[in-house]
Each structure stands twice: as C-alpha cells, then as structure tokens.
Amino acid sequence: MTFRTSTAPLALLAALCAATPVFAQTAPIQTGSDEGPVTQLDSIIVTATRNPDDPPVVAEARARLSRTPGAVAVVAAESYEDRYALALSDTLRNVPGVFAQRRWGEEVRLSIRGSGIGQSLHLRGVLLAQDGVPISAPDGFGDFQELDPLIARYTEVYKGGNAIRFGGAALGGAVNVLTPTGRNAGHDNLLRLEGGSFATRRAHLAVARDYGDWDLYAAGTWSGSDGFLDHQDSDSKRLTVSAGRRFGEDREVRLIVQANDLDLDISGTQSLDKALNDPTGPDPYVRELDFGRDVKSVRVTAQTRWRLSDSLVFEGGAYVADKALFHPVPVVLENDYRFWGGFGRLDWTGQIAGLRADAFAGVYVRTGDNDSAVFLNTGGGNPGFQIGSTLQTATGLDAFAEGRLFVTDRLALIGGGSWGRAEREVDNRLAPANSATRDYDWFAPRVGLLWENPDGSQVYANVTRSVEPPTFLELVQTPVPQFVDLDAQKAWTGEIGMRGERGAFRYDIAAYRAHIDGELLNYVVIPNNPALSFNAEDTVHQGIEAGLDWRLLEGAPGRLTLRQTWTWSDFFFEGDATYGDNQLPIIPEHAYRAELKFEHPAGWFVAPSVEWVPNDVFVDFANTLKYPGYTVVSLNAGVDLPGGVAIFADLRNLTDERYVSNANAVTDARVAATDVFTPGEGRSAYVGVRLSF
Numbered sequence: 146m147t148f149r150t151s152t153a154p155l156a157l158l159a160a161l162c163a164a165t166p167v168f169a170q171t172a173p174i175q176t177g178s179d180e181g182p183v184t185q186l187d188s189i190i191v192t193a194t195r196n197p198d199d200p201p202v203v204a205e206a207r208a209r210l211s212r213t214p215g216a217v218a219v220v221a222a223e224s225y226e227d228r229y230a231l232a233l234s235d236t237l238r239n240v241p242g243v244f245a246q247r248r249w250g251e252e253v254r255l256s257i258r259g260s261g262i263g264q265s266l267h268l269r270g271v272l273l274a275q276d277g278v279p280i281s282a283p284d285g286f287g288d289f290q291e292l293d294p295l296i297a298r299y300t301e302v303y304k305g306g307n308a309i310r311f312g313g314a315a316l317g318g319a320v321n322v323l324t325p326t327g328r329n330a331g332h333d334n335l336l337r338l339e340g341g342s343f344a345t346r347r348a349h350l351a352v353a354r355d356y357g358d359w360d361l362y363a364a365g366t367w368s369g370s371d372g373f374l375d376h377q378d379s380d381s382k383r384l385t386v387s388a389g390r391r392f393g394e395d396r397e398v399r400l401i402v403q404a405n406d407l408d409l410d411i412s413g414t415q416s417l418d419k420a421l422n423d424p425t426g427p428d429p430y431v432r433e434l435d436f437g438r439d440v441k442s443v444r445v446t447a448q449t450r451w452r453l454s455d456s457l458v459f460e461g462g463a464y465v466a467d468k469a470l471f472h473p474v475p476v477v478l479e480n481d482y483r484f485w486g487g488f489g490r491l492d493w494t495g496q497i498a499g500l501r502a503d504a505f506a507g508v509y510v511r512t513g514d515n516d517s518a519v520f521l522n523t524g525g526g527n528p529g530f531q532i533g534s535t536l537q538t539a540t541g542l543d544a545f546a547e548g549r550l551f552v553t554d555r556l557a558l559i560g561g562g563s564w565g566r567a568e569r570e571v572d573n574r575l576a577p578a579n580s581a582t583r584d585y586d587w588f589a590p591r592v593g594l595l596w597e598n599p600d601g602s603q604v605y606a607n608v609t610r611s612v613e614p615p616t617f618l619e620l621v622q623t624p625v626p627q628f629v630d631l632d633a634q635k636a637w638t639g640e641i642g643m644r645g646e647r648g649a650f651r652y653d654i655a656a657y658r659a660h661i662d663g664e665l666l667n668y669v670v671i672p673n674n675p676a677l678s679f680n681a682e683d684t685v686h687q688g689i690e691a692g693l694d695w696r697l698l699e700g701a702p703g704r705l706t707l708r709q710t711w712t713w714s715d716f717f718f719e720g721d722a723t724y725g726d727n728q729l730p731i732i733p734e735h736a737y738r739a740e741l742k743f744e745h746p747a748g749w750f751v752a753p754s755v756e757w758v759p760n761d762v763f764v765d766f767a768n769t770l771k772y773p774g775y776t777v778v779s780l781n782a783g784v785d786l787p788g789g790v791a792i793f794a795d796l797r798n799l800t801d802e803r804y805v806s807n808a809n810a811v812t813d814a815r816v817a818a819t820d821v822f823t824p825g826e827g828r829s830a831y832v833g834v835r836l837s838f
Contacts, residue, residue, distance in 0.1 A: 199223075202329040203299045212503065212549065214559045214593035214605040215307035215640055216242065216655040216690060220300040223331075227750075227783040227793040229339055229347075229831035230294045231368070233320070238756075239740075240302050241710040242655070242690035244732050246807040248823050249372065249412050250379045251290045252438075254807045257304055258638075258657060259686040259716045260317025262731055263667035263810035265821075269616055271317035272308060276324050276401060278446055278464045283484060283511040284539035284569065285315065286616040290440055291405045293383045295337065295349045296364045298325040304690075305638050305657065306591055306609025312488070312509035312543030314563050314589040314612045316636055316659065316686075324387050324401055327353045327360025332837040335364075341795075341831030344371040362387040373826045374412035375427040376436065382406040395452035403444045411436035411474070414809060416820045417772060421803050424824035435473055435526035442468035456495045463487035466513075473526030479518045486511030486541075497550055504548030512540040515617065519626060533626040536572040537617045541565070547591065559593035559607065567614040571621055571628055581628040583620065587612035587635075602645025611636045615665055619678035632680050636661040649696040658687040660719075666729075668766070669809045669821050683719040684729065688712065703745040712736045718766075730763040730810050733774070740781075748785035753778070762808075764821065770814030772822060775804035789837040794830065801828040 199207070203221040210217040218240045230236055232251040237243045244256040248266075256262060260270025268287030273280045281287035301321040303310065308319035325331075330353035337349040351364035365384045372378060382405070389399040413431040415424065448462030465485040472478040490507030519533030547561025566586050573579040593607030613634040622629050642655030663680040691711045698705035714736070716729035728734075735758065742752035755778050761771035778800055783793030806825035811817040 200329075200331060206299055206301065206323075210301060210303075211603065211644075212595075213303070213307050214549075214557070214595040214607050215609075216304040216642055216653070216657075217307055218302040218304075218653075218692075220302065222294075222297055222299060222325075225294065226835070227791065227795075227833075228781055229341065229345070229795045229833065232289060232294070233292070236294050236297070236300060237302065237320070239692070239708060239710055239738065241653070241692045241712045242304055242688070243302065244712075244714075244736070246823075247826070248807065249374065249377050250370075250409050251292070251381075252409075252411075253289050254823075255289070255320075256732060257302075257317035258659065258688065259714060259729065259732055260315065261667075262664075262716065262729055265667055265669055265809040267618075269618065269665070270315050270613060272311055272313040272315055272319035274311060274319060274321040275403075276446060276448065276462070277311070277321060277460070277488065278448070278462055278486070279509075279511055282482065282515070282539065282616070283486065283513045283541050284537075284567070284616040285541075285614070286618055288440075290381075290407050290409065290438070291383075291403070291442055291444070292322060293366050293385070295366050296324060296351070296383065296385045298323045298329055304655075305640065305659075306589075306607065306611060309545050309547055309561060309563055309589075309591060309609075310490070310505065312507065312545045312563055312565070314543070314565055314587065314610070316611045316613055316634065316638075316661070324385060325351075325353065325362050325364070326387055326389055326399070327355050327362045328389075330362055334836075334838050336836040337833065339831060339833035342829035343373050343377075344369075345831060346370070358391045360389045360391075372410070372412065373829070374425055374824065376410050376431050377412040378410040380408045395450065395458065397451070398449045399447070401444075401446040401448075403442075403446075405440060405442045407438070407440040409438045409440075411438060414821050414823055417770075417805070417822050420805050420822040420824040421773075424803065424827070433524055434475060434522045435524075437471075437473050437526055439471040440468060442466065456493055458492045459489065460492070460507075461487065461489040473522055473528075475522060476532070477520040477522050477526065477528040479520070479528065481516040482513065484511070484513030486513075501551040502549060504546065506546035507544075509543045509545075510541070512538075514538040517626075531575070534574040535621060535626050536574070537621060538568075538570040538572075539617065540568040542567075549595065555597050555599075557595040557597075559595060560591070562588060562590035562610075564588050565612065567633075569614070569617065569620055571617070573626060573628070576627075579626065579628050581620075581630070583630060585612075585614040585633045587633065598645070600645070600647075602643065602647070604641075604643045606639075606641045608637065608639050611638060611659075613665065615678070619665055619667075622677055629678070631665065631678065632663045634661060634663050634665045634680070636664075636686075649699070651694040653690075653692040655690045656688070657690075658685065660685055666766075667810060668812050669818070681718065682721050684717065684721075685719050686714075686716045686729075688714045688716075698743075701746070703743055705741070705743045707739065707741050709739045710737070724766050724768075727766060727768045728763050730765055730768075731808060733758045733762050734760050750783055752781040754781065755779075762805075764808050764819065765811045765814040765817065767813035767815070770811075770819060772805040772808055775802055775825065777802050777804070777825065791835040791837075792833070793835075794832050797829045797831075798825070798827055803827070 234245040234247040273287045303319045335351040339347040347368035349366045369380045387401045444466040446464040468482040470480040488509040494503040515537040520528035523529035543565045545563035549557040551557045589610040591609040596604045615631045638659040640657040644653040661684045664684045693709040695707045718724045737757045740754035744750040758774040780796040804825040809821040
C-alpha cells in the first residue's frame with residue numbers, strides 16, 4: 146500500500162501502533178476451540194469492573210463482529226444515553242472513518258471512507274439497515290429520518306467490504322441498527338424527557354416485558370424543535386412495537402412494526418460569508434417556497450433466528466414498507482414508495498480437515514417502486530403546474546458467502562465474495578421518450594488474513610472489490626425528470642489493521658487504499674436543487690482510522706478515561722483529463738475528537754470534549770475554494786439518583802464557534818454558484834431526565 150502525500154500520517158500511525166492505544170467501540174476479541182463456536186476471551190478484562198457501555202447483549206455483538214478480518218464497530222445505546230442524541234451525527238461521532246455531520250434536523254451527511262463524497266442530500270454508498278433489513282430504498286438511495294436513536298439497542302458499523310454479511314458491495318459498507326426486545330432492553334419501563342436551546346423538546350416512553358417464551362417491546366418518541374437556523378422547525382412522532390416468541394434455546398421468531406409521522410422544515414444552504422457571519426438570518430427564498438420534508442411511513446418486518454444444529458444457525462426475514470413523501474423545495478415532490486424484500490443467511494461453525502473453520506452464506510432480495518410526481522412550487526410549498534411524472538422501479542439481488550479457515554491456532558485465511566444484480570426501470574409518463582431500463586451485474590471477490598494473539602489482540606488484512614450501481618437520484622436527474630445513463634462505480638480496496646487491549650489501553654487502527662473506476666460524483670448547479678451526477682475517471686481514496694482509549698485512573702477515587710478518534714482522509718483524482726490530481730472536496734483531510742470522562746463512584750460524571758478539523762476543506766473539484774477548519778469545545782455531565790432517576794446536561798460549542806460543518810460540491814467555484822454551505826450549530830444547552838423502573 147503506497148501513499149502519495151507526506152510520510153507524517155504514516156509516522157503517526159506507527160507511533161500509535163507502538164503505544165497500543167484504544168478505541169471505545171472496538172469489537173472485543175474472540176477465540177474458540179475445535180469443538181464449538183467462538184467465545185469472548187475473559188483474559189483481556191483487566192479489572193473486575195464491567196464497562197457500563199458494554200452490557201452482555203452488546204458484548205455478544207462485539208464478539209460476533211470480531212470474526213471480521215477488517216474494520217468494524219459496535220456502538221451501544223448506553224454510550225449516548227446521557228446526551229441529547231438526535232441523529233447518526235450524534236451516535237456515530239466516536240467511530241473513526243465515519244464522517245457524520247448534521248445538515249438539518251435528523252438529516253445527516255454520512256460518508257464512510259469517502260462514500261457518496263459529493264452527495265448533496267440524503268445517502269448513497271452506505272447500506273442503512275435496521276435489524277438486518279434495508280432502510281435504504283431498493284436502488285441504494287437512503288433516508289435518515291425514520292431512524293430513532295432512542296429506539297436502538299446498539300448499532301453495528303461495517304466499513305467498506307466488511308459489509309459482505311449483508312450482501313452489499315457499496316464502497317462505504319453498512320450501518321445496521323438493532324431494535325431492543327423485551328429481553329435485552331435493559332429496563333422494564335423507561336420515561337425520558339429532554340429540553341433545551343432552540344425550543345427543543347422530546348419525550349420518550351418505552352416498556353419491555355418478558356413473559357417466558359414470549360417477549361414484548363414497545364416505544365414511542367415525540368420530538369420537536371425550532372432549530373438553530375431559520376426555517377428549521379420540526380415535529381416528529383415515531384412508534385415501534387417488537388414481539389417475539391422463543392422455541393427453545395437460540396430459536397425465535399419476531400414481528401417488528403414501525404410507524405413514523407414527520408413534519409420537517411428545511412433551512413437550505415448558504416453562502417460562505419453568511420454561514421460564518423450571519424448563519425441564523427432568514428433566507429427569503431427558502432421561506433417563500435417553504436422548503437420542507439413531510440414523511441408518513443409504516444414498516445413491518447418478520448424475522449427468525451433458528452439453530453438447526455450445534456454447528457448451524459439460520460437467520461432470515463421479510464419486510465414490507467409503505468411511505469408517502471411531500472417534499473417542497475424549489476420544486477414540489479410528491480412520492481409514494483412501496484418497498485418489500487427479504488433475506489436468508491446460514492452461519493456455520495466446525496472443522497475442515499481437522500482445522501477450525503466457520504462460514505456464512507446467504508441471499509438478499511429487495512424490490513419496490515416510487516410513484517413520483519414533480520410540480521412547480523408556486524410559493525408556500527404549494528404544487529402548481531406538473532412537470533414530471535415517473536414510476537421508478539428497482540430490484541436488487543445479492544448472493545454472498547465468506548469463510549474462515551484457521552491454518553494454525555492463530556492464523557485464519559479468509560475468502561468469499563458476492564454476486565449482485567441491480568435492475569432500474571423508469572416509466573416517464575409525461576415524456577415517454579425518456580423512459581428507460583438499465584441492468585447491472587457484478588461479482589465482488591474478497592480475500593483476507595486474520596491473526597489472533599492469545600491475549601486477544603488481532604491483526605488483519607484484506608482485499609475487496611466493491612461495485613455500486615447508480616441510484617435513481619443519478620439516473621433520473623431533476624428538476625425536469627430525464628434519464629441519464631451512468632455506469633456502475635467499481636473499486637478495489639486494500640485494508641490492514643489491528644485491534645485489541647493492553648493494560649489500560651484499547652486500540653483499533655486501520656489503514657486502507659481504494660482505487661476507484663467511474664466514481665459517482667455529484668455537483669451543485671443551482672443551490673438547494675438536487676445535484677447532477679457523473680462518472681469520474683480514476684480516483685483514489687486512502688486513509689487511516691484510529692480509535693484510542695486510555696484508562697488513566699481506575700479505583701476508589703473513580704474512573705478517568707481519555708477517548709480519542711483520529712481520521713486521515715486523502716481522496717484525489719488520478720490523472721483526470723479535467724482535474725488532474727486535484728483533491729476530491731467535502732471530506733476534511735484530518736478530523737480529531739477527544740473526550741476526557743471522569744466517573745465518580747457516587748454516580749456522577751463530567752466529560753469535556755473537543756472536535757478539531759485543523760485544515761481548511763475544499764468545496765470544488767477545481768480546488769479553488771475552501772471552507773475553514775474549526776475547533777468545537779463541549780461539555781457533558783450527569784448524575785444517577787435513587788429510584789432509577791438520572792439527570793444529564795449536554796452543553797455544546799461552549800465558545801460559540803462560527804464554522805461550517807459540511808458543504809455540497811461544485812465543479813469550479815470561480816464560475817459556479819457557491820451558496821452550498823451548512824453552518825455548524827452555535828452554542829447550545831440541553832438537559833434531560835431519565836426514569837427507569
């Protein structure tokens with residue numbers, strides 16, 4: 146693996162490896178015998194004190210993910226239960242390699258290793274799933290608003306090709322949110338109330354019951370806010386019910402029903418000057434057209450986990466979803482979505498020729514359509530003359546398998562791959578000549594090595610191919626719907642890394658390099674309109690992801706932990722006819738976050754933190770305009786009281802730093818409109834109370 150930039154990042158990586166620091170979300174290490182499944186190594190636990198962020202159900206997930214010869218993470222709900230967590234920008238903030246910054250409300254710019262690097266809205270390049278079934282649409286396009294962090298037991302992050310367990314071959318990997326059950330919720334009854342800056346208010350109620358073979362979990366959340374920026378009001382209602390029936394050990398069926406009613410205003414993007422000097426000032430254009438995103442959706446999932454034998458487990462599920470979207474921007478979108486699909490996967494543990502081995506194989510199927518109507522916005526978000534009417538139908542099929550063979554007690558060889566097919570059909574009812582069909586087929590192989598030390602540490606390496614067909618956002622470009630024939634994005638990614646625990650340190654460090662052919666890039670032509678898309682020539686994404694935890698103090702005075710994450714992202718064109726070897730824009734080259742948390746035995750804690758982007762960030766492919774780096778200092782504190790009561794405070798951006806949290810890409814800022822910046826949230830304070838009983 147070679148790097149084109151200075152050796153400083155590699156020198157820092159070497160120093161980090163030598164110091165063996167720590168990552169709070171690293172998967173604990175596992176081992177196993179020739180006779181049965183892998184188990185977690187107790188020997189790596191340095192003290193008898195259980196990590197409060199690592200309850201048994203989460204520890205089991207970490208052990209399962211540690212089979213992966215690549216970068217993965219598990220984020221427990223406990224890690225953010227004493228903060229105001231509204232979106233993935235809050236829950237995934239301590240996962241290195243993940244760029245998650247809020248745009249407005251629950252809308253987040255999410256990129257893993259540069260996936261969807263220029264995506265001006267929503268999500269592409271990462272499979273977003275809940276309980277193993279995609280929340281993303283069948284074409285790969287994703288929304289965030291239907292996810293509620295308070296209705297999540299834990300979240301799994303599979304970076305890059307490590308998401309093969311979901312059949313996905315996207316460059317960024319997968320994020321899978323697990324719904325609590327009546328058995329693992331960690332409470333019988335939970336009431337949570339929060340309030341704070343910008344008229345923020347939220348109420349959450351959850352109940353969990355275990356009736357022997359039956360269990361039930363039900364939760365609802367209502368939240369609202371005026372928002373930091375003008376025209377950012379939100380009112381959201383979410384409900385989840387999960388009912389399960391157990392048929393003996395490791396045999397279960399479950400039904401999950403989720404409903405959402407979301408009424409969200411959109412603040413739009415701004416010029417760089419306004420974002421830095423007058424971010425909360427009104428935007429007459431946004432107000433006049435009443436930008437917004439209103440969603441009503443219902444999702445039903447039936448799934449099972451069934452142990453067929455001591456060595457074989459089947460997991461499967463089926464889902465159906467119905468969603469109505471009313472979306473006034475410069476045009477008015479009225480979309481009706483119908484999605485359905487399912488998956489089946491077998492996990493096997495045993496021996497091959499007397500050698501320890503395990504494997505999984507399965508199939509994912511997803512399909513659905515979007516009945517989309519586009520109108521002129523006559524003002525106030527009112528639809529006028531119809532300019533578009535399309536039926537967009539997508540189908541995806543992925544068959545996948547991966548296996549590990551321990552050729553020695555410590556060294557495993559890994560091989561696998563996925564075969565995929567994606568079908569896109571656009572029926573343009575206003576302009577039939579623009580109707581089109583496009584199919585994509587691919588095979589994405591994967592090979593790797595995994596070495597396990599008896600103390601539980603691991604070293605791994607892998608090479609994976611990724612293939613990413615375009616979504617309808619790229620194929621049916623607006624504001625006047627027209628079909629644009631684009632190729633799939635293809636890449637080869639090499640990855641090396643190490644993770645483990647040594648004394649007071651835990652560490653998770655990975656380096657990767659991806660060579661991409663036909664990267665799907667987006668650029669803004671008209672601010673606040675959907676971006677246009679194209680296939681680039683050759684591009685490279687390379688970087689280092691380091692998560693480091695250092696337990697500075699453990700004992701009678703309390704626990705003091707320094708948690709750090711650092712991500713180096715070097716993304717660039719490679720000999721492009723137009724842009725040469727320019728940097729790809731939007732994602733900061735360096736991003737650092739640190740939190741120093743002191744927990745007192747009496748039940749209170751205090752945790753100052755800093756988020757630091759040291760360098761300015763390019764906005765255009767021509768590399769002529771940047772937005773400045775920034776430093777944001779925050780403070781989190783809380784106390785546990787008798788009777789299951791907890792009170793917390795989340796104080797953000799204490800210095801009231803004016804900064805840009807993210808932006809949308811343009812081709813050349815010297816000739817293109819540049820009202821593409823999203824201001825970071827100013828000084829704010831949130832308080833909350835939890836009652837668990």
